[in-house]
Amino acid sequence: MAKDTFLNRKLTLNCKGRLVDLSQPQVMAIINLTPDSFYGSSRVNVKDELLLKVENFIKEGAAFIDLGAYSSRPGALNISSQEETDRLLPAVEEINKQFPNALISIDTFRADVAEKAINAGAHIINDIAAGNLDDQMFATVAKLGVPYIMMHMKGTPQNMQQDPVYNNLTEEVLSYFLEKVDVLKKQGVKDMIIDPGFGFAKTLEHNYELLKNMEALSVLELPILVGVSRKSMICKLLNIKPEEALNGTSVLNTVALLKGANILRVHDVKEAVECVRLIEYCK
Template identity: 70%
Template sequence: MAKDTFLNRKHTLNCKGKLIDMSKPSVMAILNITPDSFYSKSRMASVEEALERTEKFLQAGAKFIDIGAYSSRPGATDVSETEEIERLVPVVKAINQAFPDAIISADTFRAKVAEESINAGAHIINDIAAGNLDEKMFETVAKLQVPYIMMHMKGTPQHMQNNPNYQNVSKEVFSYFSEKIKTLNQLGVKDVILDPGFGFAKTLDHNYELLRNLQIFNFFELPLLVGFSRKSMITKALNIKTEDALNGTTVLNTTALLKGANILRVHDVKEAVECVELVNRLIGSLAH
């Protein structure tokens, strides 16, 4: 548990000219504009419902609102680019107008959807495929000059859990990021956030091995995002339902914060904010 975890890490994000302080861990709220996301209580059916939920998230202390219109759960139904835009863009516009200080992340692996979302008022692109599912994504992010969250995943959401295989999952994810960061730097992308992709093309054992070695990603000195919220790495390990996985989520979030994570992507904002506050107190006491 290193007290200097954040000393060399990039501490700001430039979101359309607005500098976002990243010196302390923060919370990203999940807002799903989908009918089939794995956690049913996270699904929003209308713009009005999304606005209501966003207000609650912000009041609870979320720093980022991550809006997704394409379910990436294993075996999810494919959604056309047009439908994704039609779902996502109106919600981005509405939230940007109603909550002008909110930092909006658009969860998409498609370059056109990313650009439309940024033009509608989003500030960050969150790409589960790190450019692998759209060859134009990296150049689009470079053109837009917005922060870019890139996640590790093999294959597509429809097939990613079909017998995922690694010699050493931690080393392979590390090498994956190393190559991607090099490419993005060459394109002039300055603000990159890393997401190891828990639950994406990984078995239960892969997920826990990756979490056990999470501190290796501090090497890149970039913000590190983790997403465990109510996922199968909790429900399968404990043999419980998604609805009962909040406590397990908090345990894994705490572990990740102590290993260097500084963005928690969650469904349950209040509990994650409390987790961050307590870990900050612990880390602060260790520094004295």
């Protein structure tokens, strides 16, 4: 890979007046406030457990804490906006109180949930649907003026894995983002991050094809977030369970870093930070 491939990419985020530099890749820690996320160890449901997880993640080097209260695993149950909000807001408020320097990302595709969480103290909106499941999302992001992570997905978490088909996956993903970025720029959104959506509306073969061709996304000149942590693209290929997929996660995180990832979204912060440090040292 040529060293100048990613030179023009925007590599700073303004998180409510705090500038975050992504010229060295950063790690985002996953915390699920749900009873049904695919990886049990990422779930928390009591305050003390939540705060201990956040403390450990920060000590291990996480730059962001990503809170999700709606499970997006294939076939997950749909919950109401109110239930999602009720799970999220107390967590945002507690983290802000105990760790005022923590940068909180909110994993939601609902504009009203995102706005309430940002107003409660969160800093980033992480939308798996890139506005497709809520037509108010882009306007809300523009109004709030916060960084926006948009992911590639077809359909909904309930039906996305029902025989996804692409003529040219990489070209379709790139076209998807080009269209979204154009709309967001016209609405005045300045800080955008793209997430290729590994495991979302993609077969096993699709996931590896997309990872192999990930450099193509550099034409967007935006930071790239990669989330492969303990996913089925590892487990199915190696015939293992998510609990056994840490080594495979580290391997794919390393590949993603070599192909231009700026943020690794993970369940295991220490190991991801080590991947970043080793790759950076080898440059």
